[in-house]
Amino acid sequence: MTDLSSTPGTGKFMSIDALITAQFEQVAQEQNKTLAALQPETMLIESGLDSLCMAIIVARLEDMLGVDPFTAAEDVDFPVTFGDFVKFYENAATK
Amino acid sequence: MRRPSSPGSLWHAVAAAADRSRRSLWGAEASVELAELSERSSLGDGRDALCGRSVLLATVDQLIATLALIELDGVARRIVLCPPDLPPEHIDFVIAVAEIDACVVDRAGPPAHAERVGCVIACYPETRPAALATGDGVPTEWVLLTSGTTGLPKLVAHNFATLTAPIQLGGPLAQPAVWSTFYDIRRYGGLQILLRALLGGGSMVLSSTHEPVGEFLCRAARHGITHVSGTPSHWRRALMSPAARHIDPRYVRLSGEIADQAILDRLTAFFPRAGIAHAFASTEAGVAFEVGDGRAGFPAQLIGQPGAVVEMKVVEGSLRIRSPRTALGYLGGDDAPLAAPDGFVDTGDMVEQRGERCFFVGRMGGIINVGGQKVHPEEVEAVINTHPSVDMVVVRSRRSPITGAIAVADVVLKDGFRPDADAEMLKRDIVAFCRRALPAHKVPGVIRFVPSLDVTGAGKLARR
Numbered sequence: 086m087t088d089l090s091s092t093p094g095t096g097k098f099m100s101i102d103a104l105i106t107a108q109f110e111q112v113a114q115e116q117n118k119t120l121a122a123l124q125p126e127t128m129l130i131e132s133g134l135d136s137l138c139m140a141i142i143v144a145r146l147e148d149m150l151g152v153d154p155f156t157a158a159e160d161v162d163f164p165v166t167f168g169d170f171v172k173f174y175e176n177a178a179t180k
Numbered sequence: 181m182r183r184p185s186s187p188g189s190l191w192h193a194v195a196a197a198a199d200r201s202r203r204s205l206w207g208a209e210a211s212v213e214l215a216e217l218s219e220r221s222s223l224g225d226g227r228d229a230l231c232g233r234s235v236l237l238a239t240v241d242q243l244i245a246t247l248a249l250i251e252l253d254g255v256a257r258r259i260v261l262c263p264p265d266l267p268p269e270h271i272d273f274v275i276a277v278a279e280i281d282a283c284v285v286d287r288a289g290p291p292a293h294a295e296r297v298g299c300v301i302a303c304y305p306e307t308r309p310a311a312l313a314t315g316d317g318v319p320t321e322w323v324l325l326t327s328g329t330t331g332l333p334k335l336v337a338h339n340f341a342t343l344t345a346p347i348q349l350g351g352p353l354a355q356p357a358v359w360s361t362f363y364d365i366r367r368y369g370g371l372q373i374l375l376r377a378l379l380g381g382g383s384m385v386l387s388s389t390h391e392p393v394g395e396f397l398c399r400a401a402r403h404g405i406t407h408v409s410g411t412p413s414h415w416r417r418a419l420m421s422p423a424a425r426h427i428d429p430r431y432v433r434l435s436g437e438i439a440d441q442a443i444l445d446r447l448t449a450f451f452p453r454a455g456i457a458h459a460f461a462s463t464e465a466g467v468a469f470e471v472g473d474g475r476a477g478f479p480a481q482l483i484g485q486p487g488a489v490v491e492m493k494v495v496e497g498s499l500r501i502r503s504p505r506t507a508l509g510y511l512g513g514d515d516a517p518l519a520a521p522d523g524f525v526d527t528g529d530m531v532e533q534r535g536e537r538c539f540f541v542g543r544m545g546g547i548i549n550v551g552g553q554k555v556h557p558e559e560v561e562a563v564i565n566t567h568p569s570v571d572m573v574v575v576r577s578r579r580s581p582i583t584g585a586i587a588v589a590d591v592v593l594k595d596g597f598r599p600d601a602d603a604e605m606l607k608r609d610i611v612a613f614c615r616r617a618l619p620a621h622k623v624p625g626v627i628r629f630v631p632s633l634d635v636t637g638a639g640k641l642a643r644r
Contacts, residue, residue: 115611116620136551140582141625148626155581 101150101178102171108145109167112138125168132167152177188340189254189317191217193379202356203381206403207243208388208396210305214378221310222247223284226301227255232318234258234279239286239303242365242386246374248284248303253340254317256282260335261324261366264389265637270333272296277335277512278323323511324368326463327638335511336463336518345505346467347376357382357431360400362410362418364389367638368463369436373409382407389637394423401426409433411639412443416572419446420595428453433470435459437640438540440562441476448474460540464518465525466505468492476562477539483531493524498544499531500524530556546643548575550621551583557643560587560624563617567610569593572633574641575624589624592633603629 099107106123113120113134120133129139147153154177155163164170197203200214212222221227222244235256239245245261252259260278262271274280275296282299322343325333359377363370365386377384385400397418400408408429410418415434418424432447432454439458447456456474461467468490471478483492483499490503502523509518519525528544542556549555557575564573572592577585591610607627614623634642 111608115608115615115623117615136582137586137621137625140551140580140586143582144578144580144586144588144626153581156579 101175104149105142105146105171105174108142109134112141112145116141123167125166125171127167129165129167129170146174150174150178152180189320190250190340190375190378191253193344194250197381199381202383204383204403205243205246205377206383206385206399207241207305208386208391208399209241210243212243212247212305212307214383216307217247217250219309220307221251222303222305222307223251223301224304224308224310226284226303227251227310229299230256230282230284230301232257233282233299234260236260236262236275236278236280236283236297237366238262238283240264240389241286241305242388243305244286244303246365246386247305247307250378252284253320253322256320257318258321258323261322261371263325263364263366263637266325266333273332274325274335321508324366324371324463324507327636334515337508337511339508342466342505342507343371344375344379345503346372346461347379349380357407358385358403358405359383359407359409360385360387360403360405361408362387362393362396362414363436363639364637368461368466369409369411369639372461372467373407373433376407393417394421397421397423397427401428405429407431407433409435411436411635412439413437413572413633413635413641414639415443415447417635419450420571424450430454432456433459435461436638438542438558438562439476440558440565442562442565444474444476460499460529462525462527462529464507465501465527466503466507468499468501468503468505475537477534477537480533480536480538483538491524494531494533494538495526497530497532499527499529499540501527548577548585548587550580550586553619553621555587555622557587560589560614560618560622563614564589564591564610564624567613569606570610571595572641574633574643576643578626586625587622588626588628590628590630590633592631593629 109120109123116138118133121127121131143155154173164173195218203214205212230252233256235252237245237248237259280297283297284301284303286303319339322338324336326336327333359373359382361370361373365371365374385403385405387396405427406429412434429451432451444456455472457470457472459467459470469482483494493500506525507518530541530544531538532541542558546557547554560575561573564570570591571594573589575587575589578588580586610627611623636642
């Protein structure tokens with residue numbers, strides 16, 4: 086866990102990992118999706134979330150963390166697993 | 181002094197009114213009784229200098245603009261009604277396209293562009309005695325400005341006949357009405373109300389650009405307004421003001437934006453003694469129809485009626501209109517023609533039929549493309565506006581690296597809802613509320629609470 090961020094509204098500090106997990110859970114609930122158990126090796130495509138859910142998560146994380154690694158990335162492989170996704174944000178947030 | 185001889189001019193219409201003694205135009209700073217205008221002038225000797233010219237009506241004050249309009253229709257060749265929020269960098273463009281060779285200003289002083297026009301005439305709310313003389317009236321072109329897609333305004337040409345064609349005298353207009361509007365009278369929506377007041381035997385309370393809505397409502401209440409118009413955005417803002425309690429209108433009119441069920445219901449509850457009507461009009465197409473049954477949308481039977489005064493058809497989803505009320509054309513040659521060769525004007529407003537009713541769903545150019553699926557911001561706003569905690573909302577497109585775009589919402593909460601720790605709960609509630617009424621791609625992915633939303637000079641929600 087490389088960075089700490091405050092979660093708007095809660096006043097608590099969460100790791101990026103925990104923040105992302107919470108967003109996956111919340112968006113899944115909002116969109117009536119069944120979320121797979123999130124392990125680092127869980128394939129994003131098998132997480133139970135569709136591209137609309139991912140778009141919402143990316144937008145909200147950008148608001149919380151101030152980074153959108155999908156847009157900022159150049160020649161970087163896009164994440165395939167949940168673990169990749171977390172690392173993608175951790176790397177972007179420490180730059 | 182020249183007076184228009186043509187009965188089809190604004191001055192003749194005002195002068196012909198049987199009883200002008202108790203009729204007034206009330207501005208924010210001054211007022212004029214209509215009876216004054218038959219023997220007195222607000223332009224004085226300047227009116228002769230404006231005869232046959234193309235006049236930029238560039239006053240700040242709406243009352244002074246109104247007085248100049250009454251005196252110049254049938255005298256000037258062309259009058260360009262310059263709204264107060266026209267960006268200064270667009271003035272040269274307007275002067276060139278409209279071949280402006282004279283300018284009417286108020287006592288706020290000549291604007292920076294006055295030198296380029298040559299003839300600058302000041303107009304005053306204090307009328308001066310003027311000799312009456314009749315001249316050969318010229319058919320004056322009235323030019324209204326609308327915001328073009330390229331950023332430069334479009335110059336839309338009307339005349340007294342096209343502008344007054346929607347106005348049916350008699351009926352509710354027969355009673356002495358005190359009209360008012362949140363619109364500036366240099367916009368089509370405001371001009372329609374001014375013409376109703378002048379032609380229909382009424383008085384009018386004019387708004388003022390920088391006047392806070394609460395002060396305007398108090399002023400309107402003091403003059404006993406009976407008929408009021410504005411956009412749904414104007415009305416949402418007005419209902420946020422405690423001063424809205426002071427007015428007691430008989431007729432409340434909405435136009436310029438989609439009137440959703442939430443705003444119609446709120447106005448019906450707030451003004452139980454008023455008839456609530458929503459009209460569809462555009463500067464180019466003119467007034468098409470008015471709906472008075474308190475329900476959003478309009479009867480589907482209005483579309484495709486052959487021989488109707490206002491003919492309407494829907495092509496590729498957008499409403500097209502042909503009537504004697506449509507504008508004559510655009511000034512300047514670069515824009516696409518205002519009307520198709522068959523005379524129909526494409527409004528760019530998208531219509532959807534559900535059963536016996538048609539509904540406006542949004543603007544042709546305003547669609548948000550969420551991963552290939554279309555979202556009209558207005559239909560999402562119509563849902564969020566019915567949430568009990570919401571006063572106003574704008575839905576916008578936000579770029580997304582995943583789906584190209586997603587819909588996001590900026591929400592103004594009703595007074596009393598001050599979310600702090602509960603903000604996240606309330607956002608989730610609004611999302612769930614949308615989810616029950618809309619497919620997933622139309623539900624805003626991000627909701628922000630904002631203290632207020634911008635409304636453009638035309639009274640519409642600022643979408644960019």
